[in-house]
Amino acid sequence: MVLGMQWGDEGKGKVVDVLTPRYEAVARFQGGPNAGHTLIFGDEKYVLHTIPSGIFRDGSVNIIGNGVVVDPVIFAREIATLEEAGIEVRSKLRVSKRAHLILPTHRMLDAASEASKGASKIGSTLKGIGPTYMDKTGRNGLRVGDIISPQFEARYGALKAKHEGLLAGYKDFAYDIAEYEREWMEGIEVLRSLKLIESEIEANRMLDRGVKMLAEGAQGSMLDVDFGTYPFVTSSTTLCAGVCTGLGVAPHRIGEVYGIFKAYCTRVGSGPFPTELFDADGQRMAEVGMEFGSTTGRARRCGWLDMVALKYAVVMNGATKLIMMKGDVLSGFETIKVCTGYRVAGEVIDYFPFETNEAIEPVYEEFPGWKVVIGGVRRYEDFPVEFRAYVEFIERATGVPVEIISVGPDREETVVRDL
Ligand code: GDP
Ligand code: IMO
Numbered sequence: 566m567v568l569g570m571q572w573g574d575e576g577k578g579k580v581v582d583v584l585t586p587r588y589e590a591v592a593r594f595q596g597g598p599n600a601g602h603t604l605i606f607g608d609e610k611y612v613l614h615t616i617p618s619g620i621f622r623d624g625s626v627n628i629i630g631n632g633v634v635v636d637p638v639i640f641a642r643e644i645a646t647l648e649e650a651g652i653e654v655r656s657k658l659r660v661s662k663r664a665h666l667i668l669p670t671h672r673m674l675d676a677a678s679e680a681s682k683g684a685s686k687i688g689s690t691l692k693g694i695g696p697t698y699m700d701k702t703g704r705n706g707l708r709v710g711d712i713i714s715p716q717f718e719a720r721y722g723a724l725k726a727k728h729e730g731l732l733a734g735y736k737d738f739a740y741d742i743a744e745y746e747r748e749w750m751e752g753i754e755v756l757r758s759l760k761l762i763e764s765e766i767e768a769n770r771m772l773d774r775g776v777k778m779l780a781e782g783a784q785g786s787m788l789d790v791d792f793g794t795y796p797f798v799t800s801s802t803t804l805c806a807g808v809c810t811g812l813g814v815a816p817h818r819i820g821e822v823y824g825i826f827k828a829y830c831t832r833v834g835s836g837p838f839p840t841e842l843f844d845a846d847g848q849r850m851a852e853v854g855m856e857f858g859s860t861t862g863r864a865r866r867c868g869w870l871d872m873v874a875l876k877y878a879v880v881m882n883g884a885t886k887l888i889m890m891k892g893d894v895l896s897g898f899e900t901i902k903v904c905t906g907y908r909v910a911g912e913v914i915d916y917f918p919f920e921t922n923e924a925i926e927p928v929y930e931e932f933p934g935w936k937v938v939i940g941g942v943r944r945y946e947d948f949p950v951e952f953r954a955y956v957e958f959i960e961r962a963t964g965v966p967v968e969i970i971s972v973g974p975d976r977e978e979t980v981v982r983d984l
């Protein structure tokens with residue numbers, strides 16, 4: 566598994582692409598088009614929202630698991646973009662019949678709910694994620710497998726009508742889904758032309774045959790619906806456990822758990838972020854790291870690495886290996902800070918608490934920065950001593966080895982350690 570250890574956008578897309586030569590199948594198991602996973606090879610750049618990041622590798626099988634929520638519009642556009650670039654998609658793609666559909670009215674409900682919250686809004690990507698998962702657990706949802714049923718149109722109409730009733734309760738919320746709905750129906754046709762599968766059966770059969778499979782997480786641990794900074798979270802289980810419910814894979818079949826983190830922290834949307842910076846350092850991270858959302862284009866909030874949150878994520882996921890991204894962005898900083906504790910009501914704690922409001926004051930440890938550009942480094946031994954000290958501090962603090970270090974957005978800008 567590859568799982569984000571922070572608030573998303575750690576670089577999962579890049580890493581999954583780097584790891585795929587080791588795997589024959591890649592599966593998404595939660596989230597939906599709120600995700601934006603960027604892959605860069607040479608002059609080519611792709612942002613994937615629904616399709617697993619293994620799609621670029623010849624001969625790979627890419628599964629969209631039952632835990633994913635699919636917007637047929639975004640999905641069909643994604644397929645079209647890849648096909649226009651000459652990438653073979655259809656033969657490599659499988660979609661779970663149990664995956665839930667995001668309806669145009671789910672997007673409207675998301676928007677209406679956020680608008681009604683005013684300043685306390687979650688900062689949702691407005692892709693309809695929350696309302697779709699609500700319908701799933703509320704047992705009202707429509708699933709991918711339903712699109713082949715003769716009753717599909719009627720069931721769509723009934724759910725849409727139900728949503729329209731809910732939307733009527735939001736005063737001053739005007740909407741028009743006609744255009745989107747047309748494209749949605751076209752997207753349903755595209756879905757009908759794909760391989761729709763019982764992914765839990767197929768995934769387990771593949772594992773029985775010894776096929777190596779990589780599960781690609783979306784979002785990050787701090788956005789998990791149970792253990793993240795609730796209510797400023799997404800609506801799915803972003804942790805390791807999500808693969809059991811979102812793909813149908815039993816716990817004992819989970820092998821290596823790669824926890825991926827940035828050398829600093831970012832967050833897009835609202836909610837607690839203890840190490841957030843509002844100064845020149847934060848601005849520099851945002852500029853050098855080009856921290857703008859891959860899905861919404863919003864500016865990402867930036868701050869120092871939060872070891873309290875990282876250690877929490879490592880434990881909650883049972884991470885067996887770590888992957889550090891974007892260390893190149895910190896090159897040239899005189900001093901690098903790492904939050905190793907939270908001061909709450911005068912007392913320092915070293916765990917992630919229930920209360921994560923502004924009352925948390927981060928306690929920092931300082932490290933000398935590395936002054937040289939590291940984008941060209943390909944062997945761990947060639948990193949400056951300060952950089953290695955930073956990596957090894959993280960390894961000691963978490964008790965987990967950092968196996969992969971990414972020093973730039975390109976596939977090639979990667980250091981794999983032989984541990
Ligand atoms: P994901 O959602 O976890 O897949 O991450 P995103 O794609 O949303 O955001 C990560 C961003 O950082 C993308 O723009 C990547 O191209 C870029 N990126 C990934 N790894 C590195 C790295 O090591 N250094 C730099 N400078 N950029 C990186
Ligand atoms: P990837 O997979 C970063 C954030 C949103 C918002 C909150 C809820 O690219 O790492 P939602 O649309 O799920 O209702 O939004 O979660 N969020 C993400 N932030 N990366 C993501 O995905 C995210 N997906 C959702 O900004 O704060």
Ligand code: MG
Pocket residue numbers: 573574575600601602603859860
């Ligand atoms: Mg992203």
